[in-house]
Amino acid sequence: MQDILSVKNLKKYFVKKGFTGASKEITRVADDISFSIKNAETFVLAGESGSGKTTIARLILRALEPDSGTISFDGQDITNQKDDLKKIRLGCQMVHQDPYASINPRMTILDIVKEPLEIHNIGNKEERSRLAMVALGQVKLESDDIASKYPHMLSGGQRQRVAIARAIVTNPKLVIADEPVSMLDVSVRIGILELIKELQEKHGISFLYITHDLSTARYIGHRIAILYLGKIVETGPINEVLSSPRHPYTQALIDSISEPDPDNLHRDKKIRINEPSNADAYQGCRFRPRCPYAIEKCKQEPELEKVSEQRQVACFVKID
Numbered sequence: 001m002q003d004i005l006s007v008k009n010l011k012k013y014f015v016k017k018g019f020t021g022a023s024k025e026i027t028r029v030a031d032d033i034s035f036s037i038k039n040a041e042t043f044v045l046a047g048e049s050g051s052g053k054t055t056i057a058r059l060i061l062r063a064l065e066p067d068s069g070t071i072s073f074d075g076q077d078i079t080n081q082k083d084d085l086k087k088i089r090l091g092c093q094m095v096h097q098d099p100y101a102s103i104n105p106r107m108t109i110l111d112i113v114k115e116p117l118e119i120h121n122i123g124n125k126e127e128r129s130r131l132a133m134v135a136l137g138q139v140k141l142e143s144d145d146i147a148s149k150y151p152h153m154l155s156g157g158q159r160q161r162v163a164i165a166r167a168i169v170t171n172p173k174l175v176i177a178d179e180p181v182s183m184l185d186v187s188v189r190i191g192i193l194e195l196i197k198e199l200q201e202k203h204g205i206s207f208l209y210i211t212h213d214l215s216t217a218r219y220i221g222h223r224i225a226i227l228y229l230g231k232i233v234e235t236g237p238i239n240e241v242l243s244s245p246r247h248p249y250t251q252a253l254i255d256s257i258s259e260p261d262p263d264n265l266h267r268d269k270k271i272r273i274n275e276p277s278n279a280d281a282y283q284g285c286r287f288r289p290r291c292p293y294a295i296e297k298c299k300q301e302p303e304l305e306k307v308s309e310q311r312q313v314a315c316f317v318k319i320d
């Protein structure tokens with residue numbers, strides 16, 4: 001199957017200058033990130049808060065320039081196409097954690113969903129309204145009543161559905177959903193996950209599902225990449241990775257959700273990692289200071305290695 005998105009050796013470092021301008025702190029937010037997403041696949045990027053997930057999304061959408069690396073979308077290298085970003089901005093849409101990030105509170109729901117069609121100059125006025133109503137139908141908000149309302153009149157779950165309708169109205173091939181349920185009331189999360197699943201299965205949309213929560217990831221994902229401090233430490237089919245993790249960090253993340261069953265969707269977990277304060281944190285394996293299995297060799301940096309046909313792990317120990 002062809003890849004819809006392919007990211008190779010993507011790098012982005014942020015440099016924070018000290019008060020005097022002399023001391024510098026470098027955060028390696030994306031450090032040699034490579035992965036690809038197949039057509040009609042839900043690929044999960046999982047990691048704790050601060051691990052670099054949103055930055056990777058912004059790099060893909062070119063809201064941020066990578067320091068190096070390449071990004072191909074739908075078979076075309078878009079890394080250096082500064083003038084022609086329309087292809088990715090039309091073909092790849094984003095759903096944010098906070099629905100208000102993409103919806104204007106002063107516009108009606110219909111106008112909000114129609115707006116991307118206007119931006120990309122698709123259809124005439126009637127056609128845009130028709131397509132917006134189709135998109136609202138796809139997210140199960142088809143009533144005329146809702147179309148004429150304003151965002152504050154809806155529930156949080158309904159607002160996130162509007163954000164999803166807005167993302168799919170242009171018929172994108174890939175949707176990046178950045179923690180789309182983490183700000184929602186636990187009782188409505190499952191409905192949004194079911195919707196994403198349905199959009200993927202019925203309409204063949206590929207998803208990059210970004211989360212800090214493995215229980216929601218397991219519910220909708222096909223393959224997963226586990227991110228730790230800007231590096232992918234483990235990747236492979238989601239069921240294999242979550243049922244027999246080989247990286248101690250994956251194991252730790254799984255342990256933090258005691259039982260990976262749907263009931264956990266109703267629990268909220270947010271762990272914060274200790275951000276590295278200096279360059280030492282990037283010497284050798286980044287997980288070493290927290291790793292119960294660390295050995296002398298872990299002072300060197302482990303690279304991703306194949307452990308089976310579809311799985312890769314960056315660890316010298318590779319737990320069983």
Ligand SMILES: Nc1ncnc2c1ncn2[C@@H]1O[C@H](COP(=O)(O)OP(=O)(O)O)[C@@H](O)[C@H]1O
Pocket residue numbers: 014015027029047048049050051052053054055056275
């Ligand atoms: N524009 C920026 N300038 C400097 N540091 C940033 C910037 N954006 C993000 N960071 C830092 O990069 C790291 C990763 O952030 P982010 O990608 O938002 O992580 P996540 O989405 O996984 O929580 C954090 O340490 C954050 O403070």
Ligand SMILES: [Mg+2]
Pocket residue numbers: 053054055178
């Ligand atoms: Mg984020």
